[in-house]
Amino acid sequence: xxxxxxxxxxxxxxxxxxxxxxxxxxxxxxxxxxxxxxxxxxxxxxxxxxxxxxxxxxxxxxxxxxxxxxxxxxxxxxxxxxxxxxxxxxxxxxxxxxxxxxxxxxxxxxxxxxxxxxx
Amino acid sequence: xxxxxxxxxxxxxxxxxxxxxxxxxxxxxxxxxxxxxxxxxxxxxxxxxxxxxxxxxxxxxxxxxxxxxxxxxxxxxxxxxxxxxxxxxxxxxxxxxxxxxxxxxxxxxxxxx
Numbered sequence: 001x002x003x004x005x006x007x008x009x010x011x012x013x014x015x016x017x018x019x020x021x022x023x024x025x026x027x028x029x030x031x032x033x034x035x036x037x038x039x040x041x042x043x044x045x046x047x048x049x050x051x052x053x054x055x056x057x058x059x060x061x062x063x064x065x066x067x068x069x070x071x072x073x074x075x076x077x078x079x080x081x082x083x084x085x086x087x088x089x090x091x092x093x094x095x096x097x098x099x100x101x102x103x104x105x106x107x108x109x110x111x112x113x114x115x116x117x118x119x
Numbered sequence: 120x121x122x123x124x125x126x127x128x129x130x131x132x133x134x135x136x137x138x139x140x141x142x143x144x145x146x147x148x149x150x151x152x153x154x155x156x157x158x159x160x161x162x163x164x165x166x167x168x169x170x171x172x173x174x175x176x177x178x179x180x181x182x183x184x185x186x187x188x189x190x191x192x193x194x195x196x197x198x199x200x201x202x203x204x205x206x207x208x209x210x211x212x213x214x215x216x217x218x219x220x221x222x223x224x225x226x227x228x229x230x231x232x
Binding site (some may be wrong): 049 | 220
């Protein structure tokens with residue numbers, strides 16, 4: 001199957017600083033990527049849909065100025081948590097949609113996730 | 120809008136036993152896909168099995184099989200001969216067309232030695 005990477009896997013930062021998380025599709029071109037947030041023992045919550053070359057679409061309740069998403073190429077999307085605070089501490093997961101798949105729904109492949117801890 | 124519901128927050132079975140995880144969903148579409156994902160302690164999401172709604176035959180992948188009841192909007196996962204490595208969170212999910220994946224709340228499965 002297709003591979004999606006995330007970097008970094010774990011980041012600790014001080015309150016008030018910004019943190020950038022990268023999501024890359026390694027062996028396919030992804031016109032669409034998704035960013036999820038997962039709290040401990042909970043399900044994945046979709047934050048936004050990232051489309052290459054256009055603005056991201058944010059889910060209701062997600063602050064677009066807090067969580068900046070850039071999808072500048074067909075293999076890279078970035079999530080920047082601006083002015084991070086302890087309540088932003090969470091596990092962030094990206095997925096990338098492979099448009100070349102054999103299924104009509106365009107299968108999504110998940111990255112390994114990034115653990116963000118804000119002190 | 121699609122919704123996916125998993126009513127079993129936690130389950131625990133002995134190694135080698137068979138376990139069934141429940142999932143119900145709601146959709147107004149006639150064509151959609153259903154999935155079971157596994158999230159082990161590493162937290163990497165792993166696709167376990169998929170089911171296309173227009174296919175009546177239940178999907179199987181080695182020890183994993185589903186019981187897809189379209190009229191009842193039910194999609195349960197059966198794990199046969201459970202192994203210690205099956206210990207994980209399991210998420211039921213649904214998607215229609217090119218839209219977003221919708222996840223259930225998850226079931227924490229523990230396989231005991």
